[in-house]
Amino acid sequence: MDKAILKLTVFFAFLLIASLCVGRLLFLPWRANALNMTIVMYVRLPRVMAASLAGAALGLAGVALQNTFRNYLAGPGILGVTSGSAFGAVLAILLLPPNPAAIQLTAFAFGLVAMSLAYYLARLAGGGILALILAGIVTSALFSACVGIVKYMADPYNKLPAMVYWLLGSLAGTRWGDLAPAVPPLLVGVVTLLLLRWVLNVLSLGDDEALALGVNVGLFRALAVVAATLATSASTSLAGMIAWVGVVSPHIARLLVGYDNRRLVPASALVGATLLLFCDDLARTLSAAELPLSVMTSFVGAPILFAILVRRRACLAGS
Amino acid sequence: MLEVEDLWFAYGNLARGKYVLRGVSLRVSSRVACLLGPNGAGKTTLMKCIVGILKPERGRILLRGRDITGMDCRSRAKLISYVPQEFTIPFPYTAFEVVLMGRNPYVNILQGPRAEDEVKAREALEALGVGHLAGKPFTSLSGGEKRLVLIARALAQDAQLLVLDEPTSFLDYRNKLVALETLRGVSRQFSKSVLISLHDPNLALLFCDEVFLMRGGEVVAGGRPDEVITRDSIRRVYGVRVRELRVNGCKLIAPEDVLLK
Incomplete structure (x- = not known):
């Protein structure tokens, strides 16, 4: 195994164990008791697993789309998948009785609808990479407008706060039962993208x-895009809208x-998992009230991307 | 080696009069063959049809007697390698990684290249004399070095026919000569056929064994360079009056109007 990937794996494993111990209550593994173990097993472990899987999926989707679209700034939102998922989630909050599973499923389904619409529009526009990117912008704008309409129609005391909370992203309250519907499509997306690493x-x-x-080209680009959409939709249905992780993780990797x-794809998955896990740890430990996850990822991700750009500029000037 | 029979191609759903290739037929039988003609003559379109990037509407392409017109891209990539005129690789892969991608037709796409593919890629870099560039980012190389690395990739692809679209574009005078001499050397050393497109008739006279002169989507003449590139053919195809010269027994042409001044 590549040395850098091995180091990343060790660092991620260390963070995973540390994430189980830190939180409102600090656990030390050598002083574990039955209550601690229950909290770890039924509260923190599913949350840590969700953060890791969603982060890995976003990192993989980001690197796959950056390569497929030959664009450094491409991310999981490029085909309107995140906007589509957001619309599905707010629609479920508006129309259905409170039910996390229903929100997850509609978010996932509308993510796929957005990707299909973008692909259809791209074909109408003549096909090719540029048509797909433009179709993605159109789809994203369309679903963002739909999200706006749903928020405008929502009850401001009851439904609207739930929508805003979901749109800001959170893993609070994630249990094993929440993981179950998201994990199969997420794993299908992740495994497919790992297998496509050479062809990327x-x-x-x-x-x-x-x-x-x-x-x-048509077959493998479609495979990469569908797999990235599966992974993104599943992670969005699990954690809500998560900004930056998909774009920044491949750059760090x-x-x-x-x-x-061949090395970048697994490294992006590890960086994505590590980054989201770290941000989630910060979100639940920095203040008494839990901070929105997407706010945390933006605070962490944006400066990292800026630092990378400065470093690249310095490298280019030196070469 | 390569035969093109009555090839017709149009971009999009154009009327019959808008064909870019209009019944192109040619037969390449030599080591280094060249398509020569003015801008818009259909050279790049013909090359893309031969490589399989564009699907002709009509006609056949045969390689060593085998019809490859409808062949799938993976099988065709084992027979024909292609170096485009412009290459914008968005990510700074190393030169070695770029050459290794030439092994793609032989690679299990889900597993990636094996050790023997890496050996072949290194051998191709060494054969082109650019082994020292293996670890350098492709985007940091000069135009001439990039061209040599892409020729190494075409060599690593281990195909019978190398198709290069304007291999001398964006190169200075010396690098033009180096690139063409290298292609001639590769063709002889590895028994490959090479099909290139050029803009300079003198380079075709100096480096090619066979020339096909194109105009308006048709091949108007084909054969030995000194037979095809004449006063009359150049005036007919380019609308330029030239004078034929002999330097050490080698035929060259020079524009007449410039000489008279």
Whole structure:
């Protein structure tokens, strides 16, 4: 195994164990009692697992889409998937009785609807990468407007706060039962993207060169996009709208392992998992009231991306 | 080696009069063949049809007698490698990683390249004399170095036919000569056929064994360079009057109007 990936794995494992111990109550493993173990097993472990899986999925979706669209700033939101999921969730909050599973399912379903719509619009616009990006912008704008309408129609004392809370992202109250519906599609997306890591290298060269190198561009691009959508929709249904993790994780991973997707793809998954887990730890420990997860990821992710850009500029100036 | 029979191609749903390729037929039988013609003659379109990037509306493409017109892209990539005119690789892969991608047609796509593929990629870099660039980011290389690395990738692809669209574009005078001499060397050393497109008739006269002159989507002449590139053919295709010169027995052309001044 690559040394950098091994170090990342060890760091992630350390953070995973530390995340189980920190929180409103601080547990020390050597002083564990039955109550502590119950809290760890039924409250913290599902939450830590959810953060890790959602972070890994977002990191993978980000790196896959950046390579597929040959764009450093592409992220899970590029095809309107996150906006679609957001619309599904707020619609479920508006129309259905309070039920986390229903919110998850509609968020997931509308994420897929958004991706399908973007693909359909791209085909109408002539196909190709540019058409898909533009169709993604259109889809995203459309679903963002729909989210706005639903929020405008919502009861401001009861439904609207629930919508805002969901849109800001949170893993508070995640239990094993919440993980169950999200994990299968999330794992299908994650495993598919891990398997596609070599072909992502060739796809990133562009359609003509990839085709001349023997890659069925239409098939593998669709596979990568569908897998990234599955992973993003599932993680959004689990944790709400999470900003930055999908865009920033591949950039951090590139600093550690370079640009070859054979190493970059697993590294992005590990960085994404580590980043979201760390942000979730901060969200639940920094103040007495829990902070929204997306606010935390933005506070952490935005400066990291800026630091990377400055470092790249310095490297270019030095070379 | 390569035969193109009555090839027709149009971009989009254009009327019959808008065909970019209009019944192109040619037969490449030599080591280094060249498509020569003015901008818009259909050289790049013809190359993309041969490589399989564009699907012709009509006609056949045969390689060593085998019809490859409808062949899937993976099988075709084992027979024909392609270096485009413009290459914008968005991520700074190392030169070695770029060449390794040439092994893609032989790689299990879910497992990635094996050790023997890496050996072949290194050998291709060494063969082109750019082994020392293996660890450098492709985006930091000069135009000439990039071109050599892409030729190494085409070599690593281990195909019978190398198709290069304007391999001398964006290169200075020396690097143009180096690139063409390298292609001729690769063709001889590894027994490959090379099909290139050029804009300079003199380079075709100096480096190619066979020339196909194109105009308006048709091949108007084909054969040995000194037979195809003449006063008349250049005036017909480019609308330029030239004078034929002999330097050490080698035919060259020079624009007549410039010489008269």
